[in-house]
Amino acid sequence: MNKNDFIEAEDFYEMGSQWLDEKEYLKAIESLKHVISLNSRFMYAYIDLAFCYSKISRYHEAVQILKKGSLNDPEFHLMYYLMAKYSFRGGDFHGALKSIEKALEYSEEKLYRLAYRVIVRRHKFPV
Numbered sequence: 039m040n041k042n043d044f045i046e047a048e049d050f051y052e053m054g055s056q057w058l059d060e061k062e063y064l065k066a067i068e069s070l071k072h073v074i075s076l077n078s079r080f081m082y083a084y085i086d087l088a089f090c091y092s093k094i095s096r097y098h099e100a101v102q103i104l105k106k107g108s109l110n111d112p113e114f115h116l117m118y119y120l121m122a123k124y125s126f127r128g129g130d131f132h133g134a135l136k137s138i139e140k141a142l143e144y145s146e147e148k149l150y151r152l153a154y155r156v157i158v159r160r161h162k163f164p165v
Contacts, residue, residue: 051070054070066087078110085117087103104121118137119137126156
């Protein structure tokens with residue numbers, strides 16, 4: 039990757055962030071996908087892209103993009119928490135449980151422990 043790719047990735051990330059602020063999720067998705075194509079290690083582009091997918095109820099795609107991003111930095115526990123969050127919202131309680139357990143392997147953050155309890159409760163007693 040050359041220096042210009044980094045600059046372009048940052049510019050497209052700013053553009054995607056602006057689209058996100060304006061709730062133009064499809065436009066933001068395109069910008070953020072381009073960021074990742076230029077710099078596959080731009081972790082917050084994956085996070086924002088997943089958020090965009092979640093805002094249009096495409097939870098499975100949100101989880102898939104976070105999985106792809108986590109391959110670049112497997113210890114970045116926020117990715118697993120977000121996978122759990124979007125899996126849960128999409129009704130995949132088993133996937134949510136696996137993801138939050140993975141997040142807890144790396145960090146015992148209070149938020150993760152709370153999410154774990156909510157997921158376990160829901161996983162054992164689905165409505």
